[in-house]
Amino acid sequence: MNEVNLNCPLPFNQHSTVLLSHGGGGKHMRELVENIIVKAFDNPTLRSLHDGAVIKEKNARFAFTTDSYVISPLVFRGGDIGSLSVHGTINDLAMCGAKPLYLSCAFILEEGFPFTLFQKIIQSMQQAAMACDVTIVTGDTKVVERGKADGLYINTAGIGILEHSFDISPKSIQIGDAVILSGDIGRHGIAIMAEREGLSFDCPIESDSAPLWKPVRELFQERLSIHCLRDLTRGGLASALVELASSSGLSIHTEEKAIPVKEEVAGACEILGFDPIYVANEGRFVAFVSKSEADRTVDILRKFPMCENACLIGYVGERGGKVFMKSKIGGERIVDMLSGEQLPRIC
Amino acid sequence: MNEVNLNCPLPFNQHSTVLLSHGGGGKHMRELVENIIVKAFDNPTLRSLHDGAVIKEKNARFAFTTDSYVISPLVFRGGDIGSLSVHGTINDLAMCGAKPLYLSCAFILEEGFPFTLFQKIIQSMQQAAMACDVTIVTGDTKVVERGKADGLYINTAGIGILEHSFDISPKSIQIGDAVILSGDIGRHGIAIMAEREGLSFDCPIESDSAPLWKPVRELFQERLSIHCLRDLTRGGLASALVELASSSGLSIHTEEKAIPVKEEVAGACEILGFDPIYVANEGRFVAFVSKSEADRTVDILRKFPMCENACLIGYVGERGGKVFMKSKIGGERIVDMLSGEQLPRIC
Numbered sequence: 001m002n003e004v005n006l007n008c009p010l011p012f013n014q015h016s017t018v019l020l021s022h023g024g025g026g027k028h029m030r031e032l033v034e035n036i037i038v039k040a041f042d043n044p045t046l047r048s049l050h051d052g053a054v055i056k057e058k059n060a061r062f063a064f065t066t067d068s069y070v071i072s073p074l075v076f077r078g079g080d081i082g083s084l085s086v087h088g089t090i091n092d093l094a095m096c097g098a099k100p101l102y103l104s105c106a107f108i109l110e111e112g113f114p115f116t117l118f119q120k121i122i123q124s125m126q127q128a129a130m131a132c133d134v135t136i137v138t139g140d141t142k143v144v145e146r147g148k149a150d151g152l153y154i155n156t157a158g159i160g161i162l163e164h165s166f167d168i169s170p171k172s173i174q175i176g177d178a179v180i181l182s183g184d185i186g187r188h189g190i191a192i193m194a195e196r197e198g199l200s201f202d203c204p205i206e207s208d209s210a211p212l213w214k215p216v217r218e219l220f221q222e223r224l225s226i227h228c229l230r231d232l233t234r235g236g237l238a239s240a241l242v243e244l245a246s247s248s249g250l251s252i253h254t255e256e257k258a259i260p261v262k263e264e265v266a267g268a269c270e271i272l273g274f275d276p277i278y279v280a281n282e283g284r285f286v287a288f289v290s291k292s293e294a295d296r297t298v299d300i301l302r303k304f305p306m307c308e309n310a311c312l313i314g315y316v317g318e319r320g321g322k323v324f325m326k327s328k329i330g331g332e333r334i335v336d337m338l339s340g341e342q343l344p345r346i347c
Numbered sequence: 348m349n350e351v352n353l354n355c356p357l358p359f360n361q362h363s364t365v366l367l368s369h370g371g372g373g374k375h376m377r378e379l380v381e382n383i384i385v386k387a388f389d390n391p392t393l394r395s396l397h398d399g400a401v402i403k404e405k406n407a408r409f410a411f412t413t414d415s416y417v418i419s420p421l422v423f424r425g426g427d428i429g430s431l432s433v434h435g436t437i438n439d440l441a442m443c444g445a446k447p448l449y450l451s452c453a454f455i456l457e458e459g460f461p462f463t464l465f466q467k468i469i470q471s472m473q474q475a476a477m478a479c480d481v482t483i484v485t486g487d488t489k490v491v492e493r494g495k496a497d498g499l500y501i502n503t504a505g506i507g508i509l510e511h512s513f514d515i516s517p518k519s520i521q522i523g524d525a526v527i528l529s530g531d532i533g534r535h536g537i538a539i540m541a542e543r544e545g546l547s548f549d550c551p552i553e554s555d556s557a558p559l560w561k562p563v564r565e566l567f568q569e570r571l572s573i574h575c576l577r578d579l580t581r582g583g584l585a586s587a588l589v590e591l592a593s594s595s596g597l598s599i600h601t602e603e604k605a606i607p608v609k610e611e612v613a614g615a616c617e618i619l620g621f622d623p624i625y626v627a628n629e630g631r632f633v634a635f636v637s638k639s640e641a642d643r644t645v646d647i648l649r650k651f652p653m654c655e656n657a658c659l660i661g662y663v664g665e666r667g668g669k670v671f672m673k674s675k676i677g678g679e680r681i682v683d684m685l686s687g688e689q690l691p692r693i694c
Binding site: 013015016017020022023029037040041043045052055058060064065068069101110111112114119122125126137138140143145149150153157159344345 | 365387399411416
C-alpha cells in the first residue's frame with residue numbers, strides 16, 4: 001500500500017482518517033470525491049461530477065444516479081427517510097433532464113429496529129414513488145448487529161430517460177444566462193435541526209422535501225432553452241452555485257435580497273447562527289436559462305405549489321469560476337463553500 | 348399507524364423488531380421481503396423476486412439490480428468489500444442474462460475510517476470493474492458519526508443489457524431440466540469465518556468471490572437453452588435451490604455426493620458444525636438447462652478458471668416446489684432453508 005499523495009490541502013496521508021465534514025457537501029467532500037474516488041474510477045461520465053450519469057444505449061439517453069440516505073432523525077416534519085430517499089433520487093434524475101422511471105431500494109437495518117416504523121417508512125416510499133409515476137423494481141435487505149448502524153440507512157438508485165436533445169450540464173452554462181431559484185431556501189435544514197434539538201417555533205417549519213420532475217418537465221415541454229439544472233441539498237444554495245461556477249469556469253452574480261427565505265427560517269437561522277445560503281434543501285433547484293426566457297421560466301415554475309416562490313436571483317458573468325453576492329447593505333463578497341456542512345446527517 | 352397484520356409465521360406486530368436473521372438469506376428474510384417490502388411496492392417486476400429487474404425501454408431489455416455490502420471484516424483472503432461489491436452486483440446482472448455495463452457506487456463511511464484503507468478498497472473496486480469492462484459512472488458519499496456504522500458500507504447498483512431473447516427466470520424452469528453447479532461450494536463463507544475467528548488452516552481457504560459474466564456469456568454465445576440462472580450467496584446452495592423450487596412450483600432432485608466441496612472446506616465445516624450446502628458463496632451459480640445440453644454446459648463452463656469444478660448436480664421433477672437430496676449413505680431428505688443464516692454479515 002503506497003502512501004496517498006494527492007496534492008490537496010487536506011492531510012490525506014497514511015495516518016489521516018475520515019471526518020464528518022467529508023460527508024458534508026462542502027470543500028472537504030469535494031476534495032475526497034475528486035482526489036480519491038474520481039481519480040481512481042477515472043472516466044469522462046464520472047468526471048463531469050453531475051447529479052447523475054447520462055449514458056447512451058440503443059440510440060437513447062438514460063440517466064443513472066444513486067444516493068444513500070443516513071438522515072437523523074428518520075421521521076421529521078414534512079417527511080421521513082422513506083419519502084426523502086425517493087424524492088432525492090428522482091430529483092437527481094430530473095436535474096439531468098431525465099424523466100424518472102425506475103428505482104432500486106436497498107435497506108441496511110440495525111438489529112432491533114421496530115417493524116412498525118419500518119413499515120411506515122416503506123409505505124412512505126411507495127406513496128412517494130406512486131406520486132411520481134416511478135416503479136421500485138429491485139431491492140436488497142441487509143441487517144447489521146445492534147450498535148453497528150443507526151436504525152436504518154436506505155440507498156436508492158434511479159434510472160430515467162432523456163426525451164429531449166439538450167445537454168443539461170455545467171458545461172452548457174453561458175455568459176449572460178439567468179439564474180432562477182425554484183423557491184425559498186433553508187426549510188429542510190431548519191426542520192431537521194428543530195426535530196433533532198427539540199426546538200419549537202410559533203409556525204413550525206416543514207421540510208421542503210418534494211419531487212421536482214413535474215416542474216422540470218414543464219420547462220422542457222414549454223421548449224425553454226435550459227442549460228443547466230442543479231438541486232440544492234447538502235451545503236445549500238451557496239455550495240451548489242460555487243460548484244457550478246467552478247465547473248463551468250464562469251462567474252455567478254447574485255444578490256442577497258433576491259433570495260427568498262421564509263421569515264420563520266430567517267428567524268431560526270438568526271438564533272442558531274446559520275447563514276441560510278448554506279442550509280440544506282430537498283425540494284429546491286436552480287435553473288440556468290437564456291436571459292430572454294427568465295420571466296417565462298419563473299411564470300411556469302410558479303404554477304407548481306413547491307415552486308410558488310420561484311424567482312430570478314442573478315446572472316452568469318465571465319469573471320472565472322467564482323460566485324459574487326451583493327449584500328443587503330450594498331457591498332459585494334465572494335461566496336465560498338464551507339469546509340464541511342452546518343449539520344451532519346441532513347439527508 | 349395501523350398494526351401490521353401479515354398472516355405469516357413471524358411475530359410481525361407492533362412490538363416486534365428486526366432480527367439479524369432477517370438479513371440472512373433464509374426463511375426470515377424471505378418473509379420480511381415478501382410480506383412487508385414486496386407487498387408495499389407491489390409490481391410484477393419486483394414480485395418475480397429475481398436477482399435483478401428486467402425492464403423494457405426503447406425496444407431493448409435492460410437489467411437493473413442493487414446490493415448493499417456490509418461484510419465484516421472488510422478485507423479477507425481472496426478479496427475485500429471493494430471487489431466483492433463489484434462482483435456481487437455484476438453477478439446479479441449476469442444471473443438475469445444481462446451483460447453488465449454500468450455501476451453506481453455509494454459509500455457510507457464511519458467518522459475515523461482510515462483513508463489508506465479506503466483508497467485500497469476503491470482501487471480494488473476499480474480493478475474489479477475494469478476486469479469486467481464495467482464503468483462506475485455515478486456515486487455518493489455519506490459520513491456518519493463514530494459508532495453509527497461499522498467502518499464502511501458500500502452499495503452498488505448495476506445496469507446491464509440483454510442481448511438475447513431468452514426469459515431467464517424461475518418461471519422458465521422445465522420438468523427434466525438439468526441442474527448444473529458452476530464449482531465447489533462454501534469457500535467464501537469459510538474464508539470469512541476463518542478471518543473473523545482467527546482460525547488458520549494448513550491450506551488457507553480463499554473466498555470464491557469472482558465475476559461470473561464471462562462464463563455466462565459463453566453459454567449464451569454457444570446458443571445453449573438456458574432457462575434459469577441463480578448465483579449462490581447468503582444461505583448457500585440450499586437456499587438458492589429451495590427458492591427456485593418454490594418460485595417455479597417444481598421439484599429439484601440432487602445428490603449430496605454430486606456436489607463438489609473442497610477437502611479443506613469440508614474439514615472446516617466438520618469442525619465448525621456447518622453443512623456446506625448452507626455456507627455462503629460469491630462466485631458460484633446454478634444453471635438450469637435442457638437435459639440434452641447438460642454435458643455441453645459443463646464442458647463450456649470448465650474452460651473458465653472459476654468454473655473448473657462445474658458439474659451436473661441434479662434434475663428438475665414435478666413434485667411441487669421442494670428440493671430433495673439423496674444423502675451419501677442413500678436416504679433421501681427434503682432440503683429446507685435455514686431460518687436465518689450460519690454467519691451474519693457475510694456479504
